[in-house]
Amino acid sequence: MMCFAISPNKANRLFWLGRYTERVYTSLHQLRKCYDQMIDGNAEGYINYYNIMNINNQYSDVPSFTSGLMYDKGNPASLISSLEAANDNAILLREEIMSETLSYIQMSRVKLDQAAVSSQSNITELQSITDYLLAFWGSVDERIFDERIKNFLETGRLVEYIDMHIRFDYNYHRISEAFEKLCRCYKVEEGMFDNSKLIKLESMLNADSYLPGDTTYKYTLLKYLNELITV
Amino acid sequence: MDALVDSRDTVNKWLERFGVRFGVYKDGVFNEQLFPFDSIPRVITKSDWDFLEKGLIQRVDALNKFLYDIYHEKNIIKCGIIPEEFIYSSKGYMPECEGIIPSKNIYSHISGIDLVQGKDGKWYILEDNLRIPSGASYPMIARTVSRKVSPDTFMNNTVADNRNYSSLIKDMMDYVNADRGISVILTPGRYNSAFFEHSFLAEKTGATLAFPGDLIVEDDFVYYQGLYKQRQRVGAIYRRVSDEYLDPLSFDPSSLLGVPNIMQAYKKGNVAIVNGLGNGVADDKGIYYFVPKMIEFYLDEIPILQNAPTYLPYFENDYKYILNHIDELVIKDVSEAGGYGVLFGRDLSADKLEELKNLIIKEPRRWIAQEVIDFKDLEILEGEERVERKADLRAFVITGETTRVWKSGLTRFSRNPNSFVVNSSQGGGFKDTWVLEK
Numbered sequence: 001m002m003c004f005a006i007s008p009n010k011a012n013r014l015f016w017l018g019r020y021t022e023r024v025y026t027s028l029h030q031l032r033k034c035y036d037q038m039i040d041g042n043a044e045g046y047i048n049y050y051n052i053m054n055i056n057n058q059y060s061d062v063p064s065f066t067s068g069l070m071y072d073k074g075n076p077a078s079l080i081s082s083l084e085a086a087n088d089n090a091i092l093l094r095e096e097i098m099s100e101t102l103s104y105i106q107m108s109r110v111k112l113d114q115a116a117v118s119s120q121s122n123i124t125e126l127q128s129i130t131d132y133l134l135a136f137w138g139s140v141d142e143r144i145f146d147e148r149i150k151n152f153l154e155t156g157r158l159v160e161y162i163d164m165h166i167r168f169d170y171n172y173h174r175i176s177e178a179f180e181k182l183c184r185c186y187k188v189e190e191g192m193f194d195n196s197k198l199i200k201l202e203s204m205l206n207a208d209s210y211l212p213g214d215t216t217y218k219y220t221l222l223k224y225l226n227e228l229i230t231v
Numbered sequence: 232m233d234a235l236v237d238s239r240d241t242v243n244k245w246l247e248r249f250g251v252r253f254g255v256y257k258d259g260v261f262n263e264q265l266f267p268f269d270s271i272p273r274v275i276t277k278s279d280w281d282f283l284e285k286g287l288i289q290r291v292d293a294l295n296k297f298l299y300d301i302y303h304e305k306n307i308i309k310c311g312i313i314p315e316e317f318i319y320s321s322k323g324y325m326p327e328c329e330g331i332i333p334s335k336n337i338y339s340h341i342s343g344i345d346l347v348q349g350k351d352g353k354w355y356i357l358e359d360n361l362r363i364p365s366g367a368s369y370p371m372i373a374r375t376v377s378r379k380v381s382p383d384t385f386m387n388n389t390v391a392d393n394r395n396y397s398s399l400i401k402d403m404m405d406y407v408n409a410d411r412g413i414s415v416i417l418t419p420g421r422y423n424s425a426f427f428e429h430s431f432l433a434e435k436t437g438a439t440l441a442f443p444g445d446l447i448v449e450d451d452f453v454y455y456q457g458l459y460k461q462r463q464r465v466g467a468i469y470r471r472v473s474d475e476y477l478d479p480l481s482f483d484p485s486s487l488l489g490v491p492n493i494m495q496a497y498k499k500g501n502v503a504i505v506n507g508l509g510n511g512v513a514d515d516k517g518i519y520y521f522v523p524k525m526i527e528f529y530l531d532e533i534p535i536l537q538n539a540p541t542y543l544p545y546f547e548n549d550y551k552y553i554l555n556h557i558d559e560l561v562i563k564d565v566s567e568a569g570g571y572g573v574l575f576g577r578d579l580s581a582d583k584l585e586e587l588k589n590l591i592i593k594e595p596r597r598w599i600a601q602e603v604i605d606f607k608d609l610e611i612l613e614g615e616e617r618v619e620r621k622a623d624l625r626a627f628v629i630t631g632e633t634t635r636v637w638k639s640g641l642t643r644f645s646r647n648p649n650s651f652v653v654n655s656s657q658g659g660g661f662k663d664t665w666v667l668e669k
Contacts, residue, residue, distance in 0.1 A: 001466075003413045003439040005457025091250060092421060095433035095440045099249050106250045191459050231458070 010096070011152050011192065011231040013089040017097075018156020020086035021105070025133045026164040027079055028126060031069060035123040038062055052167045053077040063121055070123070071116040079126075083112055097153075098143050104136035151188040155229065158182040163225055166218060172210055179205050197228045232272070232388065235381040239270035239612055245376040251369065254424040261422050267660035268373050269611045273624065273642040280666045283346070283354060283626065284636045286535030289526060291342045291628040294361060294513050296529040298338035301512055302328050312528050313521045314545070320596055321518065322566055323362070323511020325474060327481055327494060334407040334467075334503035335631075338510055341400070341469075342628040343367075343641075346536075347606040355539045355604055357623060358519060361510040363471055365425040366641035367627045368432055370663050371396045374639070377663060389668040393639030396627070397435030403631030404438065404467045407503035412466025415441040415455060419472050419488045429471050438469065448492035453502045467503040468493075474508050516565035516599050517543065540602040544595035553591065553600045557584055560600040561651075562591070573652065575603065606651075609662070611644055621645045623653050624664060640664040 034045030046065040050056075055077050072078045083105075090097065090105040108129045115126060137157075144150050158178050165175045179201070186193050201224050203209065204217070211217040235242075243265070252263040275283070300307050301318060308315045318324055343364025345357040374393050378385050404414045416438045418429035433440035439455060446465060447454050454462040470477060476486040481494040496502045512518065520541050523534040542549035542560070553560060557576045564572030574587060591598050608619035622644035627637040642662040643653040653659045 001411055001413050001463075002437075003415075003455060003463055005455055005461045005463045007442075007445045007456060008458055009442060009445065011458055088421075091426075091430070092440075092442075094250075094430035095438075098434060099431065102250060103248045107248055110247060 006148060006152075008231060010093070013092055014096070014149060014152035015156040015159075015192075015229060015231055017086055017089040017093060018153040018158075019160040020082050020089065020156075021133055021136060022157045022160035023082045023164065024079060024086060024108070025130065026161065026168075027069075027077075027082060028123070028130050030164075030168060031066075031079070031123045034069075035066070038066075066121045066123070067119060070121075070126075071112075071119075080112055080116060083109055083129075096144070096146070096149050097140065101136060101139040101143055104132040104139060108132045108136075147188060151185050152192070152231070155182065155185040155189070155192065158185065159225060159229060163222060166212070166221055166225070169212055172207065172212070176205060176207065176210075192229055192231045194228055194230050197224045200224050201228065232384055235272075235377055235384040236270045236612070238377075238380045239268070241380050242270055242373065242376050243268050245380065246373065249372060249376075250427065251372055252427050254422060254426060256424075266369055267646075268369075269644065269660050269662045270377070271610050271612060271617070272663040272665045273609055273622065273640075274665045274667065277667050277669060279354075280638070282535070286354075287344055287626055287628050287636045288634045289530065289532060289535050290344065290356070290359070290522060291339060291630060291634055293526040293529050294342065294359060294522065295336075295338050295630060297525045298361075298507070298510060298513050299336060300529070302331060302509060307525065307528055310528070312524050313518070316596070317515075317517055317521070317545070318512060321512045321515040323474075323509070323513070323515050325509035325512070328507075328509035331498050331508075332500065333497070333507045334409055334500060337407060337630050338507035339513070340403050340407065340505045340507075340630050342630070344626045344628060346624045346626060347539075347604055347622075348624070350605050350607050352607075354536060355606075356519075356522070356536050357539055358516065359514045359522065360625070361506060361514040363473065363506065364625065364627070365428050365471075366625055366643075366661075367396050367637065367639075368428040368435075369661050370639050370641055371435075372431065373661070373663050388665070391638035391666040391668050393637065393664075393666075396637050396639070397432060399629045399631075399635060399637060400432060400469070401436040401438070403629050404436065404469060404503075404505060406631040407505065408466035409500060409502050410464065410466055412453075412464040412502070413455060414438040414467040414469070415446070415465055417441045417443075417446065417468050417470040417472055417490075419443065419476070423471065425471065432469075441465075441468075443472075443488045443490075446490045446493070448490060448496050451492075451495045451499045451501055453490065453493060453496045465502055467505060469505040474511060477504075477508065516563055517545075517596065520599065539604050542600040544591050544598055544600070549600075550591075550595060553598075554588055557588060557591075557600075559603070561603050562587060562598055562600050565597055565599060575651070577603075603651075609642070609644060611646075611660070611662070613646075618648070620648065621651050621653060622662070638666040 034049055037045040043062050070079045073080055087105050087109050090102050094102050111129055158181055162175055162178050204221050253266050254263050307313050339361040343360035346354050347357055348354050416429055416433045420442055430440055447456055453465040455465050456462050472488050475482045476488045478489050478494045479486045480491045497504050520543050526532055526534045542553050544550045544553050560576050562574045609622040610617045611620050622642050625641040629635050642664045643659045645653045645659050
């Protein structure tokens with residue numbers, strides 16, 4: 001007989017696997033932008049990154065900024081911490097996501113570990129991790145047939161996507177489209193959402209009320225978003 | 232085969248890609264390591280395999296009958312074949328299992344039988360693992376990868392396909408499943424040394440991987456708990472949690488890994504537990520000595536496979552022999568596993584030998600002694616060079632509707648040229664095991 005029940009722990013892991021893979025993906029994108037600015041001697045991007053991600057600025061120069069953001073396991077916002085968190089969840093979900101899908105997280109981890117050992121500071125050398133993460137999501141689409149399992153992953157991915165896009169002031173339309181998708185996830189698994197937060201987010205993310213320049217507004221939006229999922 | 236041998240690094244890269252690792256605790260710190268794969272396979276000829284297969288089925292069938300007998304009539308004790316103190320002083324004997332009839336009367340569904348081949352070509356059984364034998368998934372995934380990396384090797388050699396291990400397990404679980412419930416693999420969690428295997432077998436058998444807390448017992452039935460109070464009846468549990476931690480209400484009350492009241496469900500036949508509880512009494516190193524006698528007693532057959540020559544200090548003659556030849560023997564502590572508690576007399580100083588003698592005199596039941604088998608070395612790759620190392624073979628015997636031997640096995644080898652200890656926890660690696668079809 002097939003198992004249709006999904007334990008709360010499994011749902012939680014799927015959600016966080018989705019979030020952390022998206023965090024690594026978007027962080028890589030942001031760090032490539034910072035690196036590009038740094039080529040011209042401008043370290044502002046890194047400083048902004050630290051501020052946006054609420055990390056204490058404990059690094060003194062550009063090489064320590066880059067290595068800290070990429071390889072510092074003590075820094076919860078570093079790439080390596082996020083990827084380890086993704087891996088910690090993925091490894092517990094092998095039977096749901098399948099070894100092939102898991103392999104893209106494993107390869108990302110191996111690549112990042114190798115880069116850490118050689119203190120690779122050129123972020124563009126980590127392009128293969130971006131490629132693996134895209135392949136990971138392709139594999140999720142291709143190999144996972146259980147709509148609920150996919151939905152937990154997708155919900156995590158979208159929550160993180162919206163979170164990072166709000167923090168980094170991405171275009172409103174991208175945020176609003178992601179939110180629409182998130183509402184479709186709600187229709188599949190209503191029980192995992194806090195309805196009151198969803199209503200508040202719907203209202204705040206309305207085009208007429210969107211105020212990205214207002215710090216309090218942004219803080220409140222992120223707060224509701226991060227309290228939206230209850231698994 | 233050379234193409235495959237030359238592809239060792241490529242195979243290992245693939246294994247890394249699939250997260251084929253095992254966990255080791257050292258000095259209180261957990262580390263996940265890759266399990267080094269050596270691409271030179273152990274090759275077993277068809278005639279050798281046919282012989283081994285018969286012997287292994289015979290042995291496991293006898294062990295299953297022994298387990299039933301011990302927890303029911305105890306005829307083997309009544310007939311004086313095994314002294315009762317060997318049973319009741321065994322750490323693996325569980326009085327709580329008295330009178331329980333497991334689903335389909337099977338105790339050892341997955342038996343890991345460790346063998347070595349002597350230089351004379353004879354196979355010897357080193358030990359029986361009937362509790363939670365692990366390791367089959369490593370050669371299974373290594374074969375999958377090897378066939379990708381070097382297809383010609385398998386076109387040119389008639390090697391039995393070993394990728395059916397998961398279907399053997401699935402069929403067995405379906406057979407013993409109580410009332411068509413779901414099948415689960417119960418893992419203690421990520422920090423168990425064999426977690427890779429738990430998750431990989433769940434994937435390949437289609438069973439649900441259950442963690443501590445995912446299962447509950449209500450009215451003597453086991454359920455998998457889902458979100459929103461959804462739950463599903465569980466019919467078979469392939470548990471990778473030791474007996475003593477499986478039910479805190481029956482065994483170790485401090486266990487956080489078990490399922491409270493699972494013993495009640497098991498007793499009532501409402502769930503099959505793979506492997507059964509109480510199997511430790513049959514794979515006790517002291518009981519091992521008696522397995523050939525069990526085969527004669529229960530099956531009325533002559534044992535096909537030999538034990539390594541073994542002495543029990545419990546018997547007067549053996550006791551004297553052991554004390555007089557301690558420097559030539561390998562002495563094993565029956566309460567240890569994983570290659571620990573194994574002492575080679577020839578490696579001990581005079582003082583240490585004397586100390587060991589005193590321990591044997593003090594607690595004769597705790598020890599067995601075996602002749603050192605000069606077992607056949609297998610070639611491994613050390614860098615680019617071929618060198619010979621000690622290796623054993625763990626054969627996996629699956630008992631469901633029938634007893635079947637998986638046509639492969641886990642060949643573990645020592646990387647240390649002077650060591651006979653092949654356990655992965657002590658730095659060993661593994662090889663694929665080829666069983667030739669012709």
